[in-house]
Amino acid sequence: MALDPLFGLHSAALAVQKQRMDVLAGNIANSDTPNFKARDIDFAATLRAQLGGGAQGNEALLKTQSTHLDAQSGADSLAGLVWRVPVQGSVDGNTVDTQIEQSRFADAALHYQASLNFIDGRVKGMLTAITGQ
Amino acid sequence: MSSFRIFDITGSALSAQSVRLNTVASNLANADSVAGDPSQVYRAHMPVFKAAAELGGENTPGVRVTDVVQSQAEPDKRYEPGHPLADADGYVYAPKVNVVEQMVDMISASRAYQSNVELMNTAKDLALRTLSLGR
Numbered sequence: 001m002a003l004d005p006l007f008g009l010h011s012a013a014l015a016v017q018k019q020r021m022d023v024l025a026g027n028i029a030n031s032d033t034p035n036f037k038a039r040d041i042d043f044a045a046t047l048r049a050q051l052g053g054g055a056q057g058n059e060a061l062l063k064t065q066s067t068h069l070d071a072q073s074g075a076d077s078l079a080g081l082v083w084r085v086p087v088q089g090s091v092d093g094n095t096v097d098t099q100i101e102q103s104r105f106a107d108a109a110l111h112y113q114a115s116l117n118f119i120d121g122r123v124k125g126m127l128t129a130i131t132g133q
Numbered sequence: 134m135s136s137f138r139i140f141d142i143t144g145s146a147l148s149a150q151s152v153r154l155n156t157v158a159s160n161l162a163n164a165d166s167v168a169g170d171p172s173q174v175y176r177a178h179m180p181v182f183k184a185a186a187e188l189g190g191e192n193t194p195g196v197r198v199t200d201v202v203q204s205q206a207e208p209d210k211r212y213e214p215g216h217p218l219a220d221a222d223g224y225v226y227a228p229k230v231n232v233v234e235q236m237v238d239m240i241s242a243s244r245a246y247q248s249n250v251e252l253m254n255t256a257k258d259l260a261l262r263t264l265s266l267g268r
Contacts, residue, residue: 014263019193021139021256021259022138022139022142022192022193023192023193025139025142025143025193025252025256026142026184026192026193026194026195028143028146028245028248028249028252029142029143029145029146029149029194029195029196029249030146030182030184030194030195030196031245031248032150032153032182032196032241032242032245033182033183033184033196034182036184039192081192098244098245098248102248102251105252105255106255109255109259112259113259113262116259116262116263116266119266120266120267123266123267124267127267
């Protein structure tokens with residue numbers, strides 16, 4: 001996915017924040033599941049991968065023959081999925097700390113809203129330009 | 134795969150936690166149901182939680198109750214010869230339900246339920262805002 005001409009990186013950022021909220025919701029849903037290991041998304045790495053650049057992104061493989069396969073990580077793949085380092089381990093092997101997950105979820109939700117506001121502003125600006133009123 | 138996967142995930146947690154609340158309620162309700170035969174005594178029920186990958190894709194699993202197991206603890210033996218259910222030796226058998234443990238379990242389950250409801254509310258607000266973009 002290249003940089004969107006109208007919305008910049010906000011459409012990609014929105015998608016990554018949504019994925020991040022899915023992962024965090026999965027953590028909180030499993031806060032009482034034995035041996036569940038909490039995870040999070042490395043936002044910067046995933047966004048870079050979605051925009052198709054950077055070291056962790058889907059760099060093009062050097063092909064010496066036309067039959068070589070592409071090394072594509074699709075836009076859906078979670079390049080930056082990382083494990084959460086537990087602050088305080090629990091007896092049942094679960095590494096979910098509900099407080100941490102909730103604060104990260106609030107953070108992701110806030111950033112999602114911020115991106116939404118930017119997109120909303122662009123849409124409204126465009127509408128004004130189109131209608132000319 | 135739904136575009137609102139977060140609702141599947143938190144929904145699975147809500148249903149799992151309510152199963153847990155139900156078992157706690159059942160255990161507390163039967164904490165004093167005595168019987169004259171140790172094999173007839175109520176046994177505490179406990180749900181088994183497991184991360185369920187199919188609910189939200191492999192990367193973001195929801196949760197599922199795979200089983201409800203019964204406690205294998207031996208029932209309490211009480212000497213009450215006047216009890217109508219007492220056996221030939223005058224004993225009745227009471228379930229080994231630890232009321233304090235059950236209450237703690239209940240608090241934990243209700244807190245987990247609450248945080249998942251909050252999550253669902255936030256996700257719903259964000260989804261509504263996304264749907265009303267540009268209005």
